[in-house]
Amino acid sequence: MKELVVISGKGGTGKTSVVAALAVLTDAHVLADCDVDAADLHLVLNGHQQECHDFQAGREAIIRQEDCVCCGGCLAYCRFDAIKKCPSEQGGFTFAIDPVSCEGCGVCVHFCPVQAIDFPEKICGQWFISQTPHGPLVHARLGVAEENSGRLVTLVRQQSQKIAEEKNLDLIVIDGPPGIGCPVIAATTGASMVLVVSEPTLAAIHDLKRVVQLTSHFKIPTAVCVNKYDINPELTDTVETYCREQSLPLLGKIPYDRAVTQAQLAGKSVVEHSQGPAARSIKQICSELQKLLDE
Secondary structure (H helix, E strand, O other): OEEEEEEOOOOOOOHHHHHHHHHHHOOOEEEEEOOOOOOOHHHHOOOEEEEEEEEEEEEOOEEOOOOOOOOOHHHHHOOOOOEEEEEOOOOOEEEEEOOOOOOOOOHHHHHOOOOOEEOOEEEEEEEEEEEEOOEEEEEEEEOOOOOOHHHHHHHHHHHHHHHHHHHOOOEEEEEOOOOOOHHHHHHHOOOOEEEEEEOOOHHHHHHHHHHHHHHHHOOOOEEEEEEOHHHOHHHHHHHHHHHHHOOOOEEEEEOOOHHHHHHHHHOOOHHHHOOOHHHHHHHHHHHHHHHHHHO
16 A cells, blocks of 8 residues: 655645545545645545544633532643633632633643533534545544644545555555645654655745655655746746755646636546646646556
């Protein structure tokens, strides 16, 4: 089983559009959307949700008001200002925990003299299994302001691997998260290959270099393609020069093409919607990718 991870170093480079096209052009695969903060591959591929599961990670403290003796011990020990002293309807005051401020450290639970604070695992999001016209898709949605995105990314990868084993499929195509942080590390570690989608802007080139440093550190074979290369040929030349200097395969350059946006509006990949220049370039990139994966 091989895993191809498509990342970008930054958002907005067209990574998901490339992944959607690869999903149409490749065979015998499972799809995984590891951009858990803003998953949208299921929209482009017209996925139909078949399963939904809660994602539990971390814990949150909850004061049982009927057992609380209002001693203020939790307030004294909390270093995150998550304990709030609130007026009581019966007069006096009570203590409550602000779930946004609570870091789930458990100090208040440990020091409560009457054990009046529960400490359950909290639901941070959901993960899903959907069926698309181009194969099964595992994706997720992390809750607003929730942490543990790297752990959720790992869960999405594990579930996609499980489906691939059950269905005897030999390729997993992963739509990775942007950036170079924990979610990207979770999405790429141990992958067979990484494809970086860049574009001819200063920000994208800066982030390309950062993400290549990351994949180089983990010794993951890496290739590059440039999206909308013709909007700034000079900076595209800069990307090409960098790839030559780093011995990175530059698999292709995708021109700016309005058909990509039109395909998104139609809920299709560009290679299904058009036979234009962007679709032809992506087909060539897919062909080059297949050669590298077969090596």
